[in-house]
Amino acid sequence: MLDWCNMTAGSKKFVDEILHSIFSLGKINNPQFLPEMIFADDKQILENLKKTYPKPFELYSTQLPRRSPFSCVMDMIVLQKGQKNENQILQSLRDFIKELEPKFLVSSTICISQKSNNPNLERYYGVSMSTFGRNPGKIVIAASCCSIWEDYVAGAVMTYYPKKEKNPDFDGTIKLPKDVRCQAFSLCKEESMSPCKSCANLFGLQTTDNKQWPYGNCAEAESVSNLLKKENDVKEKAQPTSPTCTETNRQKAKASVEKHLRDALCMMQFKKWDGNYYTPQTNYS
Template sequence: MDEKKQRLDEFLRSQEGFRTNAFNIIMKMLVWWKKTAGSRQFVDELLHSIFFLGNINIPPYPPEMIFPDEMLNALKKEYPQPFLLYSTHLPRRSPFSCVLDMIVLQKGQENENQIIQSLKALIKTLKPKFLVPSTICVSQKSVNAVRYYGVSMSTSGANPGKIMIAASCCNFWDDYVAGAVMTYYPKKVKNSYFDGTIKLPEDVRCEAFSLCKEERMPPCRSCGNLFGLRTTDTKEWAYGNCAEAESVSKLLKNEKNVKVQARPTSVTCTEENRQRAKNSVLKELKCVLCMVKFEKWDNHFYIPQTN
């Protein structure tokens, strides 16, 4: 019994990184919000996403465990919606995606090195594993064109990752990216009745970098399968987990000519089959939500407040 209690105590201590990182990320975003016009929605969405993940964590970390009372009350007054809806609405994306959008807004999309260094500087102040992405991806339709950024899923554990990928597929990513990911979700086995994979044009840049080391990250096999990126890597990560998904989604949402060229070509990529694949993703999502005891979901996704 003593051994079991010791293991439990050690596990609970190991999870404290979630609370610590949640507090530090939110505090940094609040500082940036004061200095960055038009950034309110990123803080609002970040709060909801972190509160949701805290709610399904083992052990749970509700907002009351993240902030002291005085700060909690001030945040509730300034940002009421995340507190009201984190136990009923699903986030559309993981928390660090909101951090990334804040930094891109601050620095300007053309200042790639500054954006990457700002992310690295923040991550260095955080504990590893919790709420922290490992990679960033930059996509451009051509040299000197607008840059579109994405980070890998900032979740820990299989179930939170599955939830965030499914939520992004259903309510956030460009439909081509969502379709490509749904082709392999959740078991990394290609769908037998629907192939929504795409191939980015040869002149499109889609380049990932480590946020922990000073190195470029070649595409993994998953990103090669999804987006037609050339790679010799054989590692298959969970489809949709990589930074490429968010980056390519932003590219396709904004560069219509690239989207036309990248369209899926399989005869199985019909609207009927796409809907069938989406229904399958939603069914899996609901199963995972039951597993993490998130049983109040009524198919609503959180929409951030802009004012």
């Protein structure tokens, strides 16, 4: 990973964000994995990282990550390979995963979204939550809703957060236009995947899969968020239609998410959160 950032200009900000995300998740893990424990076998790497990337070490216990670490790995590889080269991106991520401990902070799926199946159109990538354990997953989903996901995607996820039950007072779910491509792939096997029932409920995707993952956990959430941030015409067609989707109700739903987030943080001994979400340093030479 450190070698990659030296190969491609603009990658160091992703290393900064990856480190903070890993350290924060280590902080809320049970048992905790603090930076000094993670790099216990190589003190020199630890000191070099502290010198090059000081902010993650300073802020991992007071600010929350906006997303899980594998999202940053994905962005680094997309930057390196180019967004059009999806097969190279898929293979690079699969090769990278083979070198890591199974399931620990590793995403299992990736999703690619486009305005349509036209291969010349921009591709927007997303990966599933690379968290370990139930509460860390809930924490990062809530943080993503409140900090980085596009408003429609955040609203859709907040409709069902933190349980798999629909909020009777707020429905921010959307329906993507039929010509939008939103295709998930396994990162553990070389195969495509159908949307789960949760993603069908959130984004109006067609599926026969009855599996219901936690809302916001799947790769589709990040991928669709990235799509809607850039493709305004798709966003306009996908806007929520429920009469309960008002700004007042949205703010109430967000306040509820933030309350659940704070409760979960207290439960996980992350009690010094200053209310901010981490922004990586970008002015690396």
